[in-house]
Amino acid sequence: MAFVDLFTPLIAIFVSGLATFYLGKRWQFWFDIKLTGCYRLMYWSLVAIAIYSLIIARLANNFAVPHLVLFFNCLASVVICASLLILLADAIYLASKKRFKPKLWFKICYVVAVISLCFYGYSMAVNPTIVHYHVNIDKSANVDHLRFVHLSDIHLSELTSPKRIEQMVEEVNQQQADFIVITGDTLDRRLAPFTQRGFAKQFQQLKSKYGTFVIFGNHEYYHSKHADNHEQDIIDAFEQANMKVLKDDVIYLDDVGITLIGRDDLSSYRYHAKRASLADLMMFSDSNTPIILLDHQPSNLDKAANLGVDLMLSGHTHGGQIFPINLVVDIMYKNPYGLYQDTTHHFTSIVSSGFGFGSPPIRLMTQGEIGVIDVTFNTKP
DSSP: OHHHHHHHHHHHHHHHHHHHHHHHHHHHHHTTOOOOHHHHHHHHHHHHHHHTHHHHHHHHHHTTOHHHHHHHHHHHHHHHHHHHHHHHHHHHHHHTTTOOOOOHHHHHHHHHHHHHHHHHHHHHHHSOEEEEEEEEEEEEOSSSEEEEEEEOOOOBOTTOOHHHHHHHHHHHHTTOBSEEEEESOOBSSOSHHHHHSSHHHHHTTOOBSSOEEEEOOHHHHTTTTSTTOSHHHHHHHHHHTTEEEOSSEEEEETTTTEEEEEOOOGGGGGGTOOOOOHHHHHHTSOTTSOEEEEOSSOOOHHHHHHHTOSEEEEOSSGGGSSTTHHHHHHHHOSSSSEEEEETTTTEEEEEOOOSSOOSSSOOSSOOOEEEEEEEEEEOOO
16 A cells, blocks of 8 residues: 555656656747756756646645645646647647748637637536436336436535535426435535535435435545544545445335445555455345446456446546546546446446545536436345
8 A cells, every 4th residue: 555655646656757858849939939057957847847747736735735636636727728739739740741930820720729628518517418328127126217327527626616516506406306316525625614515504405205315435534534524524525415425335115116225435445444345235235136246446347247237327537527638538447427237137237427526626528417217126026
């Protein structure tokens, strides 16, 4: 664990260093920047600060400095858009056999394109869409149909707007859900914004026939060793907000005749929490009933299918959030986003792109969402 915790930031620092050199050079080329002496030092210092902005934002987040977090996250958004467009310009430059030269019109178009892409990405991040899914489970229940509203990766922090959460609650309540399920990363890092900025009262307004169920994601654990932010503090706060917390719990819901399993997060071992195996949890489940699994990270889908899970709901991936990270996520997970079905085992996985977003506040190639899942069952004989 210590090696992984050290290795990841070192890789981020190294990659950012390479990006600083490459982008600094390319911006010099495309904008015909020629500097000497202290002006050259200033230029490279500004480029380095811009490229390392995401790392700086994470450090500021650790020390709870929200204004710095906001500034550097926004700067990171601009850098991401500027970098993608520089790569596009370089690709055109090479494809044209270097006949595509820096011109005034290019500089103007480049700046306009960066600003436009930033606004587009921000709009995709803060304007979630409602995504509908229809799933049939080949088992009988005490009802013919259930509607689940699926939320994930809300990432509540000091920077989250109460108005945005108010709109989320309104849109969720309009769906007339039987169940509301939240599959982890409700918090970004700290519990304090949830309890102190009125979010807990807003979550109390969520309405469904059978209640709201929530599981932990990796972000719930990030500050779980800090005072007033322990696991039990988070559980107590969620339950006071009328949410039932499932941590390796198996619940048979007699009214509707289904089994609901909520797993602890895969990362919990790093924080000295022992996650139960899915096989052990399935021992307490009635395989004759429809089994719905909530698991933050969409890992080991084949194991869930083989053990008899009918529907698995997850989040964590953000759908990749930013190109080309979505390509990496596609390689990492069998189902990185959306609907996946294993017809041999009558198994379905649905992965949400998340309501919120990880820093920076931008989505490219993905959009935030609220999932509405209509599940039908075989007619009870």
